[in-house]
Amino acid sequence: MTRPGDRLRALAAHVYDAETMERLIDPVVADLQAEYAEAARAGRVWHRRWVKLAGYIALARVTTRSMRVFLTLAFVMTLLLELPALTRYGTPFVLFSLLYLAPQALVVAVPIALTLAIAWASRSARQSHRAMIGTLVSGAICSALSFVLLAWWVPPANQAFRVKWGWEAGMTYRPSPGPPEMTIGELRQQMTWATTGHANWVHVNQGELVYTYYFRLAFGCASLSLAILMLALRRRVVKRRSMVLAAVPIFLGYDVLMYFGRDYALHSGVLQAAVGAWMPNVVTVLVAAAIGMRGPRRLVAE
Amino acid sequence: MPARRPKLLTLSTKESLILELLVERDELYGLQLVAASKRKLKRGTVYVTLGRMEEKGYITSRLEDAPPDMGGMPRRLYKATPLGRRVLAAWTSAAAHLIPEFAR
Numbered sequence: 001m002t003r004p005g006d007r008l009r010a011l012a013a014h015v016y017d018a019e020t021m022e023r024l025i026d027p028v029v030a031d032l033q034a035e036y037a038e039a040a041r042a043g044r045v046w047h048r049r050w051v052k053l054a055g056y057i058a059l060a061r062v063t064t065r066s067m068r069v070f071l072t073l074a075f076v077m078t079l080l081l082e083l084p085a086l087t088r089y090g091t092p093f094v095l096f097s098l099l100y101l102a103p104q105a106l107v108v109a110v111p112i113a114l115t116l117a118i119a120w121a122s123r124s125a126r127q128s129h130r131a132m133i134g135t136l137v138s139g140a141i142c143s144a145l146s147f148v149l150l151a152w153w154v155p156p157a158n159q160a161f162r163v164k165w166g167w168e169a170g171m172t173y174r175p176s177p178g179p180p181e182m183t184i185g186e187l188r189q190q191m192t193w194a195t196t197g198h199a200n201w202v203h204v205n206q207g208e209l210v211y212t213y214y215f216r217l218a219f220g221c222a223s224l225s226l227a228i229l230m231l232a233l234r235r236r237v238v239k240r241r242s243m244v245l246a247a248v249p250i251f252l253g254y255d256v257l258m259y260f261g262r263d264y265a266l267h268s269g270v271l272q273a274a275v276g277a278w279m280p281n282v283v284t285v286l287v288a289a290a291i292g293m294r295g296p297r298r299l300v301a302e
Numbered sequence: 303m304p305a306r307r308p309k310l311l312t313l314s315t316k317e318s319l320i321l322e323l324l325v326e327r328d329e330l331y332g333l334q335l336v337a338a339s340k341r342k343l344k345r346g347t348v349y350v351t352l353g354r355m356e357e358k359g360y361i362t363s364r365l366e367d368a369p370p371d372m373g374g375m376p377r378r379l380y381k382a383t384p385l386g387r388r389v390l391a392a393w394t395s396a397a398a399h400l401i402p403e404f405a406r
Contacts, residue, residue, distance in 0.1 A: 027331075027332050028345075028349050030377040031332050031345075055345075057346060058345040060346075061347065062346065065350065
């Protein structure tokens with residue numbers, strides 16, 4: 001017979017290392033099962049249901065701590081990134097701007113929040129293979145979600161904002177979408193037309209099309225999580241504060257490279273658009289590899 | 303070169319409450335701590351705090367001797383260590399000197 005918490009425990013065992021299971025997950029499940037058995041013996045049906053629910057909530061709270069930190073940070077960062085636009089467009093635009101600019105702010109906020117959350121969570125004295133894989137999978141999932149956001153959600157939201165803002169400002173025509181306002185399919189179509197000598201749907205710079213098409217920002221989550229993981233593995237003693245402080249120059253460096261990549265590729269013409277687009281990710285992965293090649297110190301066998 | 307300052311042992315409000323309960327009642331389960339604290343401790347956070355306190359060496363834990371008759375997993379019992387007791391005593395004494403209400 002399956003006892004309450006058994007299935008969730010089995011699921012958690014795939015994610016967490018033995019020490020975390022023994023110290024955190026197992027005590028919650030054991031207490032839940034003991035309390036549930038006691039309620040069942042007493043024949044208190046509603047109390048038994050309540051015990052089960054409260055136990056599951058406790059288990060969820062224990063297992064999703066890092067995720068809650070990540071979600072809170074992502075929410076706060078998104079609001080902070082939206083502040084300049086909110087102050088610029090004034091009070092009548094607050095709700096409207098919050099809604100339409102949120103996707104754009106979210107794709108920048110997610111890599112920052114993920115880097116900080118990984119730094120926050122890597123405090124434990126032991127780093128297992130399972131924890132390492134979990135971190136990398138989190139980075140990959142966030143990258144995939146960011147890509148979906150950038151490819152299909154951000155462009156229409158950007159365009160809707162421009163149309164609405166233009167209409168409020170008294171513009172009599174509908175602004176044409178530029179590369180940041182095109183979905184991945186529209187960008188691909190534009191690039192095909194541009195390379196085959198056809199007239200563009202709208203007049204856009206070829207370099208900007210290539211730069212935007214690569215959606216390099218989506219891969220930031222994967223490269224940044226790799227860099228912060230390598231840093232955590234290298235340290236003998238990992239303190240939460242020092243890891244969070246170490247994460248700040250990593251994502252700031254990434255953002256600076258992104259700024260210069262765009263500037264050198266699109267405005268100065270020093271770099272090719274694709275090179276400028278990928279530069280922050282390539283440099284971050286190289287930095288992570290350089291840290292990792294010195295040999296991970298804290299990785300323990302399970 | 304000045305000597306490096308030794309690391310100060312700290313005790314949060316939750317940790318101090320847990321230590322008080324464990325000193326008073328010797329050995330308790332996580333859920334018993336939640337019940338004894340009159341809901342000042344939450345069942346979703348108590349296990350994380352207990353894990354952290356064990357890392358700090360304030361408490362120790364063991365799995366209960368006999369498995370429960372209903373066949374559930376063995377429960378974990380927590381107990382204050384001598385270090386935990388000393389830290390709690392020092393913390394309570396310091397609080398008595400530092401908090402104006404106690405100092406009067």
